Structure formats: structure tokens, C-alpha cells
Amino acid sequence: MKKTMQSLLRQALAKLKEQGVLDGGLDPAISIERTRDPQHGDLATNLAMVLAKSAKTNPRQLAERIIAALPEHAALRKVEIAGPGFINFFLDPAAQYRVVATIHEQGREYGRSEVGQGKKIQVEFVSANPTGPLHVGHGRGAAYGSAVADLLDAVGFDVHREYYVNDAGRQMDILATSIWLRYLEECGEILPFPCNGYRGEYVREIAWEIHQSAGNEYRRPAELVMEDIPPDEAQGGDKEAHIDALIERAKTLLGSAQYEDFLQAGTTRILKDIQEDLLEFGVPFEEWFSERQLFDDGSVDDVLRHLREAGHLYEKDGATWFASSLLGDEKDRVVIRENGQFTYFASDIAYHLDKLRRGYDRIIDIWGADHHGYIPRIRAALRALGEDVDKLQVLLVQFAVLYRGREKVPMSTRAGEFVTLRQLRNEVGKDAARFFYVMRRSEQHMDFDLKLATSKTNENPVFYVQYAHARVCSVLRQLDENNWERDHLSGMQNLQRLTEEHEINLVGTLSRYPEVVEKAALQYEPHLLIQYLRELANEFHTYYNAHQFLVEDAGLRDARLNLVCGVKQVIANGLDLLRINAPEAM
């Protein structure tokens, strides 16, 4: 409806240009909005106010001329000028009711569209290091990312969901070493655990499994392990130097093949756990992209050579730097450390280049907001490589601050103090968790009160929306019990009898759904969809309480049932899009 009004207005403007009322040049974006107040009609535009200045006339006069030039349209009942120069459109209710038939015809397809034109778009999200189970902080990125991806899919983009697996680098070494140290404990060796190691219970479990299957094959005496290792932080030393020394010791004592066993055991076990976890959370991926692969196939070397040849790299203090400050970053960044190791940034350049080379029209990175300082250097790198930087869009998700009642819950992966995503799902369920995560704008800080979220006792808005769906189902069951037949066709023919205010509101809200989906998708704001669903549910509950659907008058009854089934369909579609269950009964 919005779109047809836009085209009508465009025709009117063209006519005014011919008449010389308006300059030929200007061609403004015509904004049409839904009115808030029914007195202002159904739709409104501020076009006359926007153009008044350049047309050298006042808004109300211009509005009159626009209206005069407006072509006739069947759905248009009345056009008015109001306030400072708004043009208000009153639509013919009969035309509005058509949406009920449309919903019925399109069913699950209602709300989906083709505005994305099949453009290829890649969404990379979660991408947590496989060094431990996902925690509730990752949950938000997972829920948000998958919702964005699903929305884009719904409006016709060709979406590729990807998880970047950081299976290379120092964090993985720390993990492997942590497992080995726990394994030695399993063997009966007595030695201190580094404060910078991964302390989670899962590390012990993996160590236990290795010990079960391999016995003492990897055992080395504690004295040898700890010999000449610099002191840990607890002993007044440097924790980084301490753990680095332990990693080196593990590599020399085990040899590369055996050390690799621990690396592999850790990565595969944890990655498998993450994959299951996300799948159960309704977050599928088309691809799990290995960082390690970028080193193995030479991509990292290639991209650095490329940058070096183009003069973007230089040596200083024994390290290799990327001159990102010349390309919009605050300062230059190290890509190869003094000790010869690549930084995370180095492989990330290769990764982003790889993504762009794969031919996506757009790539989206979803990061925790604490990584925001990272954006300029990635953009600088892509610029240096001659890529189109605008194809990359980075969306930031604020971490959820966790509370238990009033008390803040400390979170540290290393210390093993965290509430896992799995625990959260077990306690509140997938539906509530997803709904809760996506309910707020992603850049908004979020207080996640576990007590509230885990309190199974309602208050959770997801139930409110689901209940609306279940209620319609219940009405339909009731219909059967009354031995009433539902005549679909008659219902459609009698739609004009739905003249109650509640009914008219509901029809209007139903017709808005495709616009909401489109906007939520194009703006990457799934919370708009949630908000809409709450509003729709609210209008439905209000209607339910105000009017009986199952009335004796068959025509009216069928019309109401058609309307209410439209509500059911739209709620189901919306929840489905968010991968939240729409129950038949509650």
C-alpha cells in the first residue's frame, strides 16, 4: 500500500514539473508513514513541507497542488491537508480487508519478499575461540546474528552464515598445555596450575578422556616440566612469561606429534560441543571456516607479501608493521611479532580478503562491542589491498551484563567462572532465551538478570506472544466441539462486517507485517520484529476480551475466524523467522 501511494505521488510530482510548478531537477525520496492518530487517516506524507522551500511557496498551497495532480485510485477514499502541510490519506476499508485474503493465500510466505534480489551476503558471527564452551555473552551474538541472517534470507538475499574458527595461535597453545597439565594430574603428578591457564571443568574432562584411552603415554615427571620455569603471577612473576614457558616446555617434552594430539583433542572436542550447542539453540551455519587453514594454504603469507610489495609493511623493533595510520587507523599495527609469530590481525586480513574474493555483494561481521577499535585497521587493510571497503559492514553487539538478582556475576573464561549458554537454555528454554536476547537493540547495553530469566514463572514476554497463537488454536478446537462448520469463502465475503474498532486496528496491523520484516532486515534490527509481534499479540488479546468470535451469526463468525486465523498465521510466521516455537496449546 505504501508503495502504491509512493508511485501515485511520483506521478503527481511529474505532472507538477510539466506545469512548471516544481523544478525539474529535484526528485526527493518520498516518505510515507503510517499515522499514529486515526484522525490523520491511514497514511501520511510530509512531501509538501519538504518541497515548499524549493518551490518557493508555502507547504499548504503546495499540498493542494499535489493533491490536485494526484491520480485517482480505487483504494483511496479521501485525501486531506492537515497541520503545517501534511497530506493525509484515508484508505477504503474494503481495500484494507484484502490483506486477510492475502495472508490466507500466501500462508507461510506472507511477509517474505524479494527486495534482496538474490544478492549474495555473508554473515559471520559468534566466532568464539574454541577454547571452552559458549557462555551467555556469546549467546547474544548468536541469537542476534542468526536473526539478522534469517531476516535477510526472508527478504530475498542469498545468505551464507559463517563461523570463523580461531583454531590457530597462542590461545590454542594455552588450551593444549592446560589439558596436558590436567592430564599429568590425572597421572598422579603433582604440579601447580598456571593462573593464566584454562581452569574450566571441561579441561579436566578432556584430560581424563585422554588418560582413559592413552594411559601414561604422555606422562612426564613434574620436576622436568617445571624445571627453570619462570614464576607465575601468584609467586610474584609474570603470568604471560610463565605460561609461554610452559607451552614451550610442553612442546619440547612431548615432541611435535604428541603435542599436536593435545591440540587436536582440545579443538575437536570443544568445537563439536559448540556446534551441538548452537544447533540446539537454533543457530545453524553453512560454513565453519578454519583460521589454521589460512596458514596452511599460504593465504597469510600471500597477503602479507602482497602488502609488502605495495609498500604497506615495514620493519621496526624487530617486528613487522602494517602502516594502517596512513589509511584511517589511529596507529600502525604489528602483523608479525618480534618472536616471529603472526598476530591475530595478520590472519584476519587474509580472512577478510578471502571473504571478499569469494564474490559476496556484502559481508557482515558481527562482533562484541569491545572489538570496536578493531574496525579501522581491518578497513585500512582492505583499502590497502584495493578492495571495496563499503562491502564490509561491522555490526556490534554489546555484551550482556549478567546479574543474579542485584548481584553482578563475574565472568572470565580463564578462571572458569561463567554461566554457559547451555545452562541458560536448560533453565529458561530456547524460546525464551532467543526472544530475550533479540528483544533489545543490539548496541544497547543489556542487563540480563538470570533470576528473572530463569524464573520459569511467566513475566517473560515470549509467553505473551505464544499465548496469542495458542488462543487462536483453542478457538478453532472449540469450533469443532460446537460442531460448527467453518465456511472460508463466506468468511471472506463477510469481511466488510468487521467494523469494530478492534477489528479495523487488527487488519491494519496485519497489513504492516511485510513492511516490518523488510525494515528489520535492511536495518539489521530484529528487535523491531519482536516489538511488532508483541503489539499484534496485544491487539489480539484485547479483541479476544472484547468480542466473542464464536457467535451464532455464521457470516460474522466466519469473517472473525478468518481475521483471527490471519493473526495466527502472522504470529507463526514471525516466530518462525526468529526460530521460536508457536505452540498450539499452552
Add this chain to the structure above:
RNA sequence: GCGCUUGUAGCUCAGCUGGAUAGAGCAUCGGCCUUCUAAGCCGAGGGUCGCAGGUUCGAGUCCUGCCAAGCGUGCCA
């Protein structure tokens, strides 16, 4: 210090990219179940949109300056 983000009802948050009288959910108070599920509905109270300027027909929304919070500012990821 500098950079990014945020600041709207007691609390948690919306606010259609500059539009008409700033909204919802909790919480508080008062009503509605012999009638399709009360996990619901109706009503009431509650606001200096962080503060101060500016831009214009019009500002919660845009620009500037302050104030406050979070994050970043590594040869960590």
C-alpha cells in the same frame, strides 16, 4: 588524555532516520472469570527525553560544548 558507544517513567526498554498530544512491559493502585484458556483484558498515577546552547516551519531525533556510564586505546584475541 584521545576514540567509539550509551544516557527517554521507580526498573527494563521502544520511539518508523526531522513530523502532529513522547509510548510499551514490569512494578504500584483500582476494576473484569456461570460466556471461545485470567499466561488475559480495562482504567489510574508516574516525564526538565543527562545539562546548556545552536540549526528551522518543526528537535527525544541533526550540530557544538559540557556531565555521567561502559568499552577501546598491546608485539592479547
